[in-house]
Amino acid sequence: MTGQPLLDVRDLAVAIGRQADAPRVVDGVSLTVGRGEIVGLVGESGCGKSMSAFAIAGLFPTPAARVVQGSVLLAGRDLTTLDARARRATLGKDLGMVFQDPSSFLDPLMRVGDQVAESLRVRGQNSGAWTRVVELLALMELPEPRETARRYPHELSGGQRQRVLIAAALALQPSLLIADEPTTALDTTVQASILDLLLKLRRTLQLSVLLITHDLGVIAETCDRVYVMYAGRVVETNTTEQLFRAPRHPYTRGLLRGTLAVETQTADLFSIPGTVPDLRHMPSGCRFHPRCPLAIEVCVTRDPPLTARRDLSGADACWRAQEPAAAHVWEDVTWSR
Amino acid sequence: MSTAVGVASVALIVLLAVAAPLVAGYDPQSGSAAALQPPLSSGHTLGTDNLGRDIWAELVFGARVSLAVGVFAATSAVLIGTVIGAVAGYTGGWVDATLMRLAEFFQVVPRFVLALIVVALFGSGLAKLIVVIGLLAWPQTARLVRASFLSLREAPFVDAARVGGMGPTSIIVHEILPNVLAPILVTGSLDVASAILLEAGLGFFGLGDPNLVSWGSMLNQAQQYLRQAWWMSLFPGLAISVAVLSFNVLGDRLNDALNPRLRGA
């Protein structure tokens, strides 16, 4: 990645509620996506990954959520300073978004082609809209795009509906696509083909993608770089290669050890003890310390910043990640109740 | 009408009906005063009717009839509808088909006409009225309960109860019904409103209980005096409108309040 990144999110925080002490679902997240790069944002439910995506897109699923801090620079322009109307205008034109459940975003009574055309017409590109729609559907590798455009959502499969939504999101050729668990509701074989499509679009259109997922397998197969989120924070970031080869944060290490491989049988089923903290009762210091076998005094009192390390790519937010003990963090932990 | 106004006016109607002997001031049955006195005259706030009976006294005693018919008829409609709907929805197949054809029959036949025929044939009386209205109003509840049962009978938690050894009756009563109570309550309160309206309609045609004053029978008498005594028709008309509207609002708000998706969160 050279020069200025396409998307540059700095110190973003999202709170639910109006009060000053409203709980923050996202708390100080910084991340970048370069041109033509696919960047993963991974974490478990409730870690704030989806909320980060919504905040970047300027869409919130609940009206109580709001950005309380930070900036979202897209091609150098800070989206958080725009008024509501200008903000909406960026959707579709500068960035597109797709979600987990494609059916809830399609009007069941409207031909899918018209729905894709709508995202074109909104911006006044009326002439030749239909031709463009068919082109887009073909680009999404939908079979018989001309006929498919005339179908209704219920006549398409889940995978095809997701392709239609990607077409709609990319209709105005935004440079960034934010995909929130785009394949989670789909079957494995369909998931693979949608991920292939994203890879192809990146290659052919220089599309940048921010891919939000809970699935480390999906990350490994598609992303160039990864951010790992825990309890509203980024706890580690690196190139995908390095993150899987040499994870540093105990949470990342735990997640990786907990994945189930298909090729070999895992003798013991591992999972990190304890549970994700409640938003309203965030632990002091490092938010992972109550579940971390390495936690010491400083972890309880001081919040570790996301820090780049000498001679290593990426960054981690852990006081002890550099110590040799970190490599063996989960070795003695076996499942117990 | 806002929630507070709806709830308050239902409460007020109930209160007046219960306390009728205390608040009426006059006997609603005997004309003790001069006939056709306008409102605010000589101690009759709402005036008197053609027989010299106090309109206010008639209204509050009429509220008893309206409420009794409304509540008891709605309750019987809800009970019949729930049982039939639950059996149809849970059992499915030909049982469901038969019961739903029956419900359709009752829905297709104009209710008012059917009520007229029944009362004309068997005579009127408060208890008969309640039974007739109850028998006519159950299909709505039945259809609603059936739809809920249809969607819940294959819910995982119901399957879990089956695998846990529960029999169909226990499943209907202990597993599914508690999840359907909210919509049943809502239709119940809407049923009260429509029963009040139906009773008033029958009363208007002179088919109410001849021994009782009701809002409908008041209107029946008022029609001959529409020119001379507007108050005779206005007040019972208002009472019916307010009561029906209030119970509708109550039902509507109950629906919102009992819907877990709109509650809290």
Next chain:
Amino acid sequence: MEPLIEVEHVSRLFRTGGGWLRGARDLRAVDDVSLAIAPGSTVALVGESGSGKSTLGRLLLRLVPPSSGAVRYRGRDVASLRGEDWRSFRREVQVVFQDSGAAFNARKTIGASLQVPLRYNVGLRGRQLRERAAALLDQVGLDPAVYLDRYPHELSGGQRQRVGVARAMASEPQFVVADEPVSALDVSVRAHVLQLLRDLQRQSPELAYLFITHDLGVVRAVADQVQVMYLGAIVERGPVAALFGAPGHPYTRALLAATPVPEPGRRKLTTALRGDIPTATDVPGGCRFHTRCPLAQAVCRETSPPWVAFDDGVESACHFATDVRHLSPADG
């Protein structure tokens, strides 16, 4: 070994449509399936949505009757069980559902839900009910003092799923159908639940599981045997390691290839399966997979493939199973 539960040529049809404008059509959710599960074994049933795997699970539980064929438990046709035989089947054959929130009655406390099998299946009454419910919670690692009187929505997904396991174990079952038991759970919680199921099997070695799942990682972690289902029929089966090492059916192969591997740079081929799974109202003739199979030949369109058995226990319903098993994972 004598199988614990057996499915013999079972089919299940559902009538769909049948309105005024569209004629009724039969949806073949399960189409002539046979399988047997031995005591103490863990069999995984793998397939995508619409494959009929959940219907097969419901058939085994006698939640739906088969349209044809028979389910046998300890050698007896389940449909014919009455009285005490039926009650003992109901006790011994249990289920764990996917935690979708819908697996528990939202209006009942956890304790009340646990009491259902204790009361109806086990026949406990009065104080015993609450005591056993508490003991069950304790067995799955949840503090009864805290959770017995909570409502389902007050628990996390992982906690609820443990209660789901506790509920299934209430009547000390011999066979448990686990229908996507961990699909809705986060990675870090998933292992808890899987380990819990494994531990319970270790405690009662006769206990058999049928794991219905779409996640091949879960299959690998828990199962000895796997049955692959496509469009209502079993297309391949065998020991997990042998089958995953060298699948003989192109569908299994595609499933394996499509499963993301948490190892960057190890991205395998993407055997592009053509199109989507057809609807079960029109099952393709010949081999039901031929419309999507990258290796389909003329014979696949015409003849239904025979079972091919291999020495390592793998059986594949594919005309070219022998060739497919010799393909290396990287071949297209």
